[in-house]
Amino acid sequence: MCICTNMQTDVFQVLADPTRRLIIQTLREGEQQVSDVVEKAGIHQSGVSRHLRILSESGFVSMRPDGQRRLYALRPEPFQELDGWLTQYRQLWEARLERFEAALEKKKQQQTRRVKDRGTRE
The missing domain is CATH 1.20.5 (Single alpha-helices involved in coiled-coils or other helix-helix interfaces)
Structure with a gap:
């Protein structure tokens, strides 16, 4: 991710959403499944999945498959x-x-x- 002129808007748009900030706050506790984020953040699974996809595409979150589970974690970079x-x-x-x-x-x-x-x- 590069914070350059045209990326600034994208990065700040990603972080501007209160639901995504809540998910980021929840992931500060460490790697978690979608169901864990749903439970802790109090958001419907479809919303969490959509926001995790956006966070993942923007580079803030990584996903690691673990058998049937997908574990999400914050990326520090x-x-x-x-x-x-x-x-x-x-x-x-x-x-x-x-x-x-x-x-x-x-x-x-x-x-x-x-x-x-x-x-x-x-």
Whole structure:
């Protein structure tokens, strides 16, 4: 999966669906059968199967046959790639927040000095 301009929409569309996010949350517990996901997520089997197919096609979920069962699990790579993509924005906002914090601290110190100056004049 590549998070490039035209893929961003696809990745975010996949993750935007609340049912798929619930399935992802359920699969965080580890490899599971569709019936386990149905039970834990409280969604009909047809819906779970449809969303698992979408998650699988987008690379977020893998399926491993085990006899008659199909076991689904999260794949770490798309989440790592998404985290890497988000890191650049996280760094941007952290830098802005640090500058904002420094400006607030400077203003607080100026106000403290003004209060002290008023107190010494009285």
